Amino acid sequence: MNAAHHHDAPKLSRNQSEILSCLRNSGEPLSAYAILDRVRKSGISHPPTVYRALNDLMKKGMVHRLESRSAFVACGHGACDGKFAFAICRACDKVVEILLADKDQALLLGLAPDEISPEQVTVEIAGLCNDCHPSRLA
Amino acid sequence: MNAAHHHDAPKLSRNQSEILSCLRNSGEPLSAYAILDRVRKSGISHPPTVYRALNDLMKKGMVHRLESRSAFVACGHGACDGKFAFAICRACDKVVEILLADKDQALLLGLAPDEISPEQVTVEIAGLCNDCHPSRLA
DNA sequence: ATGACCGATGATATAACATAACATCAGTAT
DNA sequence: ATACTGATGTTATGTTATATCATCGGTCAT
Structure with a gap:
């Protein structure tokens, strides 16, 4: 698949x-x-x-x-021609690559104002992974 | 308003x-x-x-x-507590700050995998502004 | 008031990230 | 063989960021 x-x-x-x-x-x-x-x-x-x-x-x-x-x-997909986001744990630097669905890509490109025609979108989500979550610490 | x-x-x-x-x-x-x-x-x-x-x-x-x-x-809004995107012209560096609608914020946060609980989202859209668009050049 | 403390700012030094510019080399077309 | 071309090696430097320690100004307990 x-x-x-x-x-x-x-x-x-x-x-x-x-x-x-x-x-x-x-x-x-x-x-x-x-x-x-x-x-x-x-x-x-x-x-x-x-x-x-x-x-x-x-x-x-x-x-x-x-x-x-x-x-x-x-690239976690071997190679991809481009539309992806990343989630990054701010504590341990773990990274998860998120391949964007067409509709998400469209939405992101749609955020661009009329004034600027979009070519490339960078999305980086910082947070804490389960392992680093405070509730999980001793 | x-x-x-x-x-x-x-x-x-x-x-x-x-x-x-x-x-x-x-x-x-x-x-x-x-x-x-x-x-x-x-x-x-x-x-x-x-x-x-x-x-x-x-x-x-x-x-x-x-x-x-x-x-x-x-910040183009004087101050904002955080959810915004930027569109940037790669030629002239013009920047447009885009205040994200609640639903867009939700969508972006929703991109995060279960494994990482999101705290902050960075969205930067690079492209060409109207002034720098090739079709506009002499 | 005095001096112990504390947070903010000043200053030095250096670490970390990135690229300009030029040299060299391997392949190939002549 | 020679000259061109594109990739790689090398030097030097430019740019971004922070660790560390020094100093200063205010507050507060005495």
């Missing part, structure tokens, strides 16, 4: 693969410099290399940037 | 006033350092002073941060 996700893996460069793996393995959002630390052993050693790969991966829809965190996450 | 906007001006410190005026006069989003440049003449000369005032003003709902720009804008 749900076609559209059979990663044809749009052939990545070595750097892009390294960095995507890094993000996937981490399972949580990482800053560009956190990524850099983790891929040094693979021979990547300068910030621009990381940012270039991240930008390429974002163009391919395989990585998203969490604006409110200056951090990056691998 | 529409109560709730008769600014009782929740007494601001000198720094907060300076920085809020600066943002209001600018009419466009400014980075913290752009603000700093403009308030040096008023005796504010260090980044932490600016960030402190901005954080205080944000707590009061009188300033918002545009996450996708690392920039700050004065």
Whole structure:
């Protein structure tokens, strides 16, 4: 059910693969410099290399940037061409990617005033996950 | 019509006033350092002073941060306790603040997965304003 | 009044995030 | 072989943000 996700893996460069793996393995959002630390052993050693790969991966829809965190996450859907929201636990940084239904996308785009024709929507929801919820603490 | 906007001006410190005026006069989003440049003449000369005032003003709902720009804008409503979206022209940086209807707020909060209880929603819509639209250019 | 305390502001220093600009290299078309 | 092109490596620097400690002004118990 749900076609559209059979990663044809749009052939990545070595750097892009390294960095995507890094993000996937981490399972949580990482800053560009956190990524850099983790891929040094693979021979990547300068910030621009990381940012270039991240930008390429974002163009391919395989990585998203969490604006409110200056951090990056691998797309949970392998790749998606774009309309999604994120929920982020402010305590533990857990991230849930929310694929937006067509009607939700439409509503969001509809929020734009006449004056500005919308191209891209960023939605980030901050809150507390169940594990971090106060009522759950000892 | 529409109560709730008769600014009782929740007494601001000198720094907060300076920085809020600066943002209001600018009419466009400014980075913290752009603000700093403009308030040096008023005796504010260090980044932490600016960030402190901005954080205080944000707590009061009188300033918002545009996450996708690392920039700050004065609240167009004087102050609001929080649910709004922004539309931003990617070419000229014009910003339109969109006060969200209750149903839109509800919808956005409803996007959050069970796993994360939402507290705050960031919505930023990037696009092109009429003035910057290609079809309008010579 | 004095001085102990406390919150706000000032100042220094540095951390964290991001990119401009140029060098080098691999592939390929001539 | 040479010249072009696009990707990657490298240096340097620009931009955004905060930790930390110092200082100042008010309040309050004595």
